[in-house]
Structures are given as C-alpha cells and as structure tokens.
Amino acid sequence: MVTPVLEAVGLGKRFGRRWALSGVELSVPAGRVVGLVGPNGAGKSTLMQLACGLVAPTEGRIRVHGSEPGTRPEQLARVGYVAQDTPVYPDLTVAEHLRLGARLNPRWDAALADRRLERAELDPRQKAGRLSGGQRAQLALTVAAAKRPDLLILDEPAAALDPLARHAFLDHLMESVTELGATAVLSSHALPDVARVCDHLVVLARGRVQLCGDVEPLIAQHVRVTGRPADFDALPSEAVVLARTEQGDGRATALVRTVRPLPADGPWSVAAPDLEELVLAHLACAERPGGKGRSSARPEARR
Known part of the structure; x- marks a missing residue:
C-alpha cells in the first residue's frame, strides 16, 4: 500500500474557543498538484501550518510522508513552504538568501537555485526589500524549491500579484514541480489558476473537507x-x-x-460543468442550513 504524502484523520485545531478545523479526513496521493480552495476563514492556512509542523493539532492526527510533521530534521527537509506573504529578508540580497538556504538545508541544490534565478531574471546582487511583489514571490519559490522537497506547500503565494506576475509565477511553479518530481499543495482564491495548474482538488469550508479527489473524475x-x-x-x-x-x-x-x-x-x-462551477456549488451547499460543516455548538474537545 502506497503511503499518502499528506494524510489527516479526525483532525481538529482550536484557537481559544474557535475551531479552525474539525473532523478533517484527508488523503493526498503522491505526484499531484493539489488545489486547496475555500472562503476566508475556512481553515486553509491552519491546515497548511499543521502540515508544516508550525502548529500542533488539538485532536486527531496529521501525517506527512507517514510521519508527524516537523518532528525530525530529515522530515523538515522534505517539505518546502511558501507562506501567504512570501516572506523574505529585506536587508539580504538575493544571493545571500541562497547562501542562507544552502547552510540550513542538507539537500540544497545550488544548480537548481541558479537556474531558477536566471529563469526569473532575478539579480543576485539586489536586496530583497527592493524587489517587486512578483520578484519576491519568485525568490521565495526558488528558496523552497532548492531544498529539493518531496512536498511543496504554497499558501496564497500569488494573491497580491498582478495578472502577468501571477501567470509567470504559476509557470515557474509548474516547472519546479516537474523538475523536482514533487507533490504540491497550492492554496488559492483564484479558481482559474487552480483549474490551470491543479489535477487534484480539496474544497474546504466551515473547517471541514467538502470535496476531495482528482479533478477529472470529480467533474465527471x-x-x-x-x-x-x-x-x-x-x-x-x-x-x-x-x-x-x-x-x-x-x-x-x-x-x-x-x-x-x-x-x-x-x-x-x-x-x-467547469471546475469553478463545481467549487462554488459545493461551497454554497456547505453554507446552507444542514450543510456539511462544523456546528456552532460544538462540544469541548477531548483532552
């Protein structure tokens, strides 16, 4: 039996009295480009942070490559993460970002990083703080990809980009995924972007998975x-x-x-139907009374 790249069983995460996720069941096979979609507050960023080991579950479990996320250095090396604001260090140059990445990541691929920089037309001498939004996103993607991860997680990386920069970013993302042979999870509100690059879909609403599977069978x-x-x-x-x-x-x-x-x-x-119709219909269904979502009167979590 092939181990899923990302698996969640009864997964829940609570912040104070608010449940960001509850009862999440998920299994993502290897080699997919996964579109993670849902409205604001659906729990997408929380799910990605759990997958990276940045936060711990309140209940249930999540596994990445069969292991608890973020518990061992070798497991951390297998996951690349680009956060929502594509964070970079404004006072470091592009080249200094790559040198830092090489020191922190045992599987660092310097040749891949150099190719990505050249492809994105990034000047290694330029300070990150002076880069455009699209260039910062390209730099963050380059650093994540040069780790040679098996799982690449991207949380709304192109949300603030103009259409041309977003198109270029998605092209570079697909090139990186193909070169790495990795699985990628892309969170995005832009459903045309998801339709363009993703072959697997996860629809999240009200803290629960509403729909999950390969895109073509789901549409069928x-x-x-x-x-x-x-x-x-x-x-x-x-x-x-x-x-x-x-x-x-x-x-x-x-x-x-x-x-x-x-x-x-x-x-x-x-x-x-097209993918956008599919997603919007399931999101609307989740919001109706009796729809598949967490209850506002959810009992306290098991301790």
Missing part, C-alpha cells in the same frame, strides 16, 4: 442540468442538486451530483 461525477423547474422532479433518486438558479425564461439551471449519467431521454439538457 457532476452535470449541469437545464430545464423547467418541474423537470427536476424527474431526476433519479440518487441525484443530488447542489445549486440551482432560476432563469428569466421560465427555466432553471442546476448543478447535480450523480453516480451515473442521466437518462438521455429526460426532459432537460445537460452539459459538463
């Missing part, structure tokens, strides 16, 4: 149905309507999750 399990409102009564019993929109012409459109194709002779038209 859903269909966009258009017809008269009364037509939806003819849907098979196992079909689940996740979101529905009334149109101005007396018809409605719904995103439906179903285990098998809808009957071809049904009183509706069908089409394949």
Whole structure:
C-alpha cells in the first residue's frame, strides 16, 4: 500500500474557543498538484501550518510522508513552504538568501537555485526589500524549491500579484514541480489558476473537507442540468442538486451530483460543468442550513 504524502484523520485545531478545523479526513496521493480552495476563514492556512509542523493539532492526527510533521530534521527537509506573504529578508540580497538556504538545508541544490534565478531574471546582487511583489514571490519559490522537497506547500503565494506576475509565477511553479518530481499543495482564491495548474482538488469550508479527489473524475461525477423547474422532479433518486438558479425564461439551471449519467431521454439538457462551477456549488451547499460543516455548538474537545 502506497503511503499518502499528506494524510489527516479526525483532525481538529482550536484557537481559544474557535475551531479552525474539525473532523478533517484527508488523503493526498503522491505526484499531484493539489488545489486547496475555500472562503476566508475556512481553515486553509491552519491546515497548511499543521502540515508544516508550525502548529500542533488539538485532536486527531496529521501525517506527512507517514510521519508527524516537523518532528525530525530529515522530515523538515522534505517539505518546502511558501507562506501567504512570501516572506523574505529585506536587508539580504538575493544571493545571500541562497547562501542562507544552502547552510540550513542538507539537500540544497545550488544548480537548481541558479537556474531558477536566471529563469526569473532575478539579480543576485539586489536586496530583497527592493524587489517587486512578483520578484519576491519568485525568490521565495526558488528558496523552497532548492531544498529539493518531496512536498511543496504554497499558501496564497500569488494573491497580491498582478495578472502577468501571477501567470509567470504559476509557470515557474509548474516547472519546479516537474523538475523536482514533487507533490504540491497550492492554496488559492483564484479558481482559474487552480483549474490551470491543479489535477487534484480539496474544497474546504466551515473547517471541514467538502470535496476531495482528482479533478477529472470529480467533474465527471457532476452535470449541469437545464430545464423547467418541474423537470427536476424527474431526476433519479440518487441525484443530488447542489445549486440551482432560476432563469428569466421560465427555466432553471442546476448543478447535480450523480453516480451515473442521466437518462438521455429526460426532459432537460445537460452539459459538463467547469471546475469553478463545481467549487462554488459545493461551497454554497456547505453554507446552507444542514450543510456539511462544523456546528456552532460544538462540544469541548477531548483532552
């Protein structure tokens, strides 16, 4: 049996009285580029910090490559992390960042770092504090990739970048992942970015995983149905309507999750949804009363 790169079982994290995550079940296979999506406050950053060993679970467990995160130097060396604000040291030059990385990381790949700098057109003599936002993101990615990690975790690394810089960053990310042969987890609000580079999806809302799996099979399990409102009564019993929109012409459109194709002779038209429709429908479903999310009256955690 192949050990998942990232696995969570009954995972929960509480800050004071607030549960950032609760009952998280997750298994990420190796070799994927994972899109981690969800609204603000869903627990995405907390999950990434847990995966890096920066915080400890309140309950349940999380494993990275089969081990508790952040407990041993060799385990730390296998994880590269780019935080949300792509932190760099403003008074250090680009070259000094690489020298520091080489001293702190036993698997440091100087040749890879040099190639990344050249590809990103970063001047080694330039102080990081004088770099643009896109250049700082490229530097942070270079330092993380040159560790030669098996798992690369990126928490909204392109959130503050303009479209051109974000496009370049994602290109460099995919080049780095391909060169390393690594698994990557990318947290992002930009669903077109996720659709462009990710082949595995994790939808997080209200502190719980709402949807998880490889993108193509997930999309194949859903269909966009258009017809008269009364037509939806003819849907098979196992079909689940996740979101529905009334149109101005007396018809409605719904995103439906179903285990098998809808009957071809049904009183509706069908089409394949895109990833953005899929994510938004599951997020909307999670927010409805009775949706899959943590309870506001959650009992105290087990000690």
